[in-house]
Each structure stands twice: as structure tokens, then as C-alpha cells.
Amino acid sequence: MSIEYKTEPEVKLSSQEERIEDLYGKQEPQQPATTPAQAEQDYGYEPNPEPQIGSPYSLDSGSTNDQMYGAESKVALSTETDLTLIYDNPQDQTALRANLGYIGHESGASQEDIHDMVSHVNEVLLTGEIPSQQDAMQTLYQEHGASLQQKLDDARTLVSSFPDLAAWLDQTGIGNSPVLINRFIDLTANNRSQARLQKLRTKS
Numbered sequence: 001m002s003i004e005y006k007t008e009p010e011v012k013l014s015s016q017e018e019r020i021e022d023l024y025g026k027q028e029p030q031q032p033a034t035t036p037a038q039a040e041q042d043y044g045y046e047p048n049p050e051p052q053i054g055s056p057y058s059l060d061s062g063s064t065n066d067q068m069y070g071a072e073s074k075v076a077l078s079t080e081t082d083l084t085l086i087y088d089n090p091q092d093q094t095a096l097r098a099n100l101g102y103i104g105h106e107s108g109a110s111q112e113d114i115h116d117m118v119s120h121v122n123e124v125l126l127t128g129e130i131p132s133q134q135d136a137m138q139t140l141y142q143e144h145g146a147s148l149q150q151k152l153d154d155a156r157t158l159v160s161s162f163p164d165l166a167a168w169l170d171q172t173g174i175g176n177s178p179v180l181i182n183r184f185i186d187l188t189a190n191n192r193s194q195a196r197l198q199k200l201r202t203k204s
Contacts (some may be wrong), residue, residue: 055093057162058127059199081115085122103162108192113183120179130173139178146187154188154197155181161200 055073055179077100083093095131105113124130131139141148160166187193 008070043101044103056099057102057106059106059161059196059203073105074098075104075109075111075114077101077104078115081118082122083118086118087126099164103165106162106192106196107158107187108190109187110179113187117180117183120172120177120183125173126176131176131178133176136176136178136181143178143182151185151188152181154193156190157197157200158193159184161196 014174024120044096077097081097083096087093087096100114100118103109104111137148144151159169168173169180188197
């Protein structure tokens with residue numbers, strides 16, 4: 001079985017066209033400029049892809065992952081963690097859940113740590129029993145003694161690196177809770193928080 005190959009009909013050039021071709025070579029017809037939108041449609045790529053967004057609290061600019069501690073960017077909160085007393089709006093609750101997950105990852109807090117903190121916050125919101133700063137410091141000094149100042153400095157530095165959390169604790173007064181302050185003091189002892197504190201102090 002033979003295969004026939006069709007050839008293009010020969011196009012006769014005028015003498016002027018032959019002269020131009022002899023001097024400059026065969027001229028290919030110019031293609032219209034391809035726009036980025038056309039390129040994306042024709043070739044399936046995005047000329048300017050959106051950058052990936054990782055933890056909003058990461059101290060490593062341009063990095064979507066925490067290279068020191070692995071690829072996970074959020075701690076998954078327990079389904080038992082109730083955020084309805086903090087926010088009524090389901091959208092706000094979803095945003096808070098994500099932010100607490102990011103904060104947990106960046107500070108080394110576990111799912112259980114976050115759950116216990118939120119449970120304490122809920123208790124304070126229900127009872128309205130928020131101690132004054134003076135009473136809180138008195139309680140903490142009885143527990144920590146002379147080492148309290150250094151521990152408080154570390155806890156304040158850690159919390160202030162999460163601006164929205166720090167602002168909320170100040171606005172509500174819940175940041176005066178000795179129970180919560182002790183939780184933050186405990187967090188500053190873990191390796192991830194220690195690394196974060198070191199980076200914060202290097203940047204300042």
C-alpha cells in the first residue's frame with residue numbers, strides 16, 4: 001500500500017520578489033504579538049502566577065514553610081474547641097480557627113495547648129471575672145519569684161509577635177489572666193518558641 005504525499009503548489013515569484021529573496025533571504029510573514037492572556041490560553045501557563053501564601057506570622061519572609069520544623073503551616077484545632085463565645089459570626093470563627101492554627105505552629109503550641117487556652121478564655125468570658133494587672137502580678141510573683149521578670153519579658157515578646165492576638169488580649173483585658181499568662185510562659189520554654197524569640201531579638 002503506497003502513501004501519497006501532497007505537495008504545495010509552486011508559487012511563481014515576480015522578478016522583483018526573486019531579487020529581494022536573493023538579497024535578503026526568504027522573508028517569513030510576521031506573526032501578530034501574543035498577549036499574556038493569549039499565551040495563557042494557547043500554551044497553558046500563567047505569565048504572572050500568584051505567590052503562595054504561608055503563615056501570616058512567619059518570620060521567614062518569602063518562605064511558605066517553616067524550614068526548621070517541617071512543612072505543616074497550621075496546627076489542626078480540635079473539633080471540641082468552641083469559638084462561638086469569642087465570635088458569633090461563623091466567618092469570623094473560621095478565620096480565628098485558621099489564625100490560631102498558624103499561631104500554634106509558629107509558637108510550638110499543640111492542639112491540646114490551644115484547646116486549653118480557648119477553654120479558659122471561654123470561662124473568663126462567661127463569668128466576666130478578669131483580674132486587675134496588679135492582682136495578676138501578685139499571683140504570678142508568688143509562683144515564680146525573682147525569675148518572673150525574665151519569664152514575663154519572653155512571654156510578652158512572643159505574644160506581641162502575633163499582633164492581632166496581642167491587641168485582642170489587651171482590648172478585652174483577658175491578657176491579665178494569670179492562668180493564660182502562665183500558659184504563654186510555658187510556651188516560651190519549647191524549642192520552637194525559643195527559636196522565634198531568638199529571631200525576634202536578632203531583628204530588633
